[in-house]
Amino acid sequence: MKVSKAEIVISAVSEKQYPSDRRPEIALAGRSNVGKSSFINKLINRKNLARTSSKPGKTQTLNFYNINDILYFVDVPGYGYAKVSKKEREKWGRMMEEYFSLRDTLKLTVLIVDIRHKPTEDDRMMYDFLKHYEIPVLVIATKLDKIPKNKKSAHLKQVIDTLDLDQEDTVIPFSAETSEGKEDAWSYLSKYI
Ligand code: GTP
Numbered sequence: 220m221k222v223s224k225a226e227i228v229i230s231a232v233s234e235k236q237y238p239s240d241r242r243p244e245i246a247l248a249g250r251s252n253v254g255k256s257s258f259i260n261k262l263i264n265r266k267n268l269a270r271t272s273s274k275p276g277k278t279q280t281l282n283f284y285n286i287n288d289i290l291y292f293v294d295v296p297g298y299g300y301a302k303v304s305k306k307e308r309e310k311w312g313r314m315m316e317e318y319f320s321l322r323d324t325l326k327l328t329v330l331i332v333d334i335r336h337k338p339t340e341d342d343r344m345m346y347d348f349l350k351h352y353e354i355p356v357l358v359i360a361t362k363l364d365k366i367p368k369n370k371k372s373a374h375l376k377q378v379i380d381t382l383d384l385d386q387e388d389t390v391i392p393f394s395a396e397t398s399e400g401k402e403d404a405w406s407y408l409s410k411y412i
């Protein structure tokens with residue numbers, strides 16, 4: 220898809236603030252600092268529209284990005300960052316539950332994992348949570364540029380096995396550095412728009 224318009228519409232903390240025009244939404248999910256915001260930026264060819272950081276915990280709200288007036292990307296705060304208080308973690312849980320369990324314009328969630336590492340218990344919980352709510356999932360195994368080419372299939376297998384991925388689900392290797400996987404990701408996303 221050629222992106223001619225991409226803009227932030229709202230940083231929401233509760234349902235009242237979500238956009239009400241009923242356009243399809245594609246949400247991101249994944250560990251803190253895994254590369255969710257970078258994935259959005261790469262897909263829409265913007266350097267830093269979705270704010271990124273080398274420090275975990277950059278994205279704190281549900282950020283709705285209007286893309287070409289036809290869909291929203293929803294950037295979501297990450298999970299699994301150790302230095303988060305119990306109170307903040309509970310706030311995150313409520314915000315996520317409210318969004319993922321109620322939002323009927325949510326068409327697909329892109330679950331981002333780091334291709335270098337075995338998915339964590341939190342990643343598994345997120346995947347199972349999405350399955351529980353019957354939300355279609357695309358798994359993106361990012362930071363592909365950080366592993367040698369001949370290790371790619373072994374790392375992908377580790378992702379598939381650890382998440383216990385359903386037959387119907389797809390994992391796409393990706394790099395926000397090299398743009399690998401970008402076209403595959405867009406063609407998958409297009410089916411849900
Ligand atoms: P939170 O908002 O804190 O949950 O993080 P996030 O998941 O949005 O991660 P973000 O996109 O901010 O990226 C975190 C760090 O990883 C940044 O330093 C990025 O430059 C880096 N990064 C993201 N994707 C890639 C990638 O494909 N390859 C490499 N080498 N670095 C990446």
Ligand code: MG
Nearest residue numbers: 255256277278
């Ligand atoms: Mg982010």
